[in-house]
Amino acid sequence: MEESKAMKQQPKKNLWKPEEDLILRSYVETHGEGNWAIVSQESGLMRGAKSCRLRWKNYLRPNIKRGGMSKEEEDLIIRMHKLLGNRWSLIAGRLPGRTDNEVKNYWNTHLNKNGLQDKRKANNSNSCKKNDDNNSDDGNNKKQKKVINQIYYPQPPICSDNGTDLAHDIQRRNQEENREKQDPWNMDDITSSHYNINSPMIPANNTTFNFDDEPYFDHLDPFFLFEAFGCSSVDASLDNM
DNA sequence: AACCGCCTCAACCGCATGGGG
DNA sequence: CCCCCATGCGGTTGAGGCGGT
Numbered sequence: 001m002e003e004s005k006a007m008k009q010q011p012k013k014n015l016w017k018p019e020e021d022l023i024l025r026s027y028v029e030t031h032g033e034g035n036w037a038i039v040s041q042e043s044g045l046m047r048g049a050k051s052c053r054l055r056w057k058n059y060l061r062p063n064i065k066r067g068g069m070s071k072e073e074e075d076l077i078i079r080m081h082k083l084l085g086n087r088w089s090l091i092a093g094r095l096p097g098r099t100d101n102e103v104k105n106y107w108n109t110h111l112n113k114n115g116l117q118d119k120r121k122a123n124n125s126n127s128c129k130k131n132d133d134n135n136s137d138d139g140n141n142k143k144q145k146k147v148i149n150q151i152y153y154p155q156p157p158i159c160s161d162n163g164t165d166l167a168h169d170i171q172r173r174n175q176e177e178n179r180e181k182q183d184p185w186n187m188d189d190i191t192s193s194h195y196n197i198n199s200p201m202i203p204a205n206n207t208t209f210n211f212d213d214e215p216y217f218d219h220l221d222p223f224f225l226f227e228a229f230g231c232s233s234v235d236a237s238l239d240n241m
Numbered sequence: 242a243a244c245c246g247c248c249t250c251a252a253c254c255g256c257a258t259g260g261g262g
Numbered sequence: 263c264c265c266c267c268a269t270g271c272g273g274t275t276g277a278g279g280c281g282g283t
Binding site: 014015016048050051054055058059101102105106108109110 | 248249250251252253254
């Protein structure tokens with residue numbers, strides 16, 4: 001009985017504390033990445049190998065970008081997802097400083113609105129419908145507040161590669177939302193040749209995106225691939241198809 | 242002020258994959 | 263080959279924060 005009581009009181013999600021981060025960071029910086037089982041044993045952290053690896057990969061690694069996605073990043077995610085589906089690690093590989101987990105969460109919470117709505121309608125079919133009427137427009141404002149209120153790693157919106165400040169970003173998002181309200185999820189707009197994407201296609205970690213093993217590209221229009229990725233490495237890959 | 246429901250995202254889980262013996 | 267182990271990946275969960283009433 002006492003045991004089950006203790007189990008109930010124990011939080012199921014074990015958030016990383018700043019001191020744990022410090023330990024893991026210093027251990028990895030000293031001994032290098034890899035051998036996560038050993039890391040979890042020798043660092044003194046009461047964490048599993050997977051947990052250590054995930055924490056390092058998603059939060060402690062150098063050059064991790066925290067904060068909200070820029071519009072350019074958002075555009076890229078949409079395009080990449082249309083091409084690749086839920087290949088989050090591949091998509092994240094095209095977004096320097098972003099992790100697969102972050103991209104996945106961003107997609108599920110901000111971009112995959114239709115899917116979420118369907119899911120929630122299914123879950124709450126006989127309960128409060130309040131959210132169905134207006135859940136398409138206030139998510140970004142909430143997100144901005146949340147970004148500012150980061151607990152462990154409070155940071156300014158460094159996500160904007162071009163130095164866009166938060167207020168401007170919010171204004172721009174509101175404009176986008178108004179457009180979206182008229183025709184939500186308008187993929188024609190995204191794939192249109194008139195739809196400009198400003199961010200260069202910079203591979204993460206100075207690596208080249210490898211299309212050789214991607215059967216998905218066999219079925220795609222080369223022009224559309226160029227339209228979506230617009231970089232010379234793709235041209236080279238396309239030549240080999 | 243208190244309660245309730247929704248939203249976000251960090252963390253977990255299970256399966257897949259790859260490499261070494 | 264087969265097995266084992268480490269790592270990677272994508273789906274899912276749930277704690278905490280927030281806004282609405």
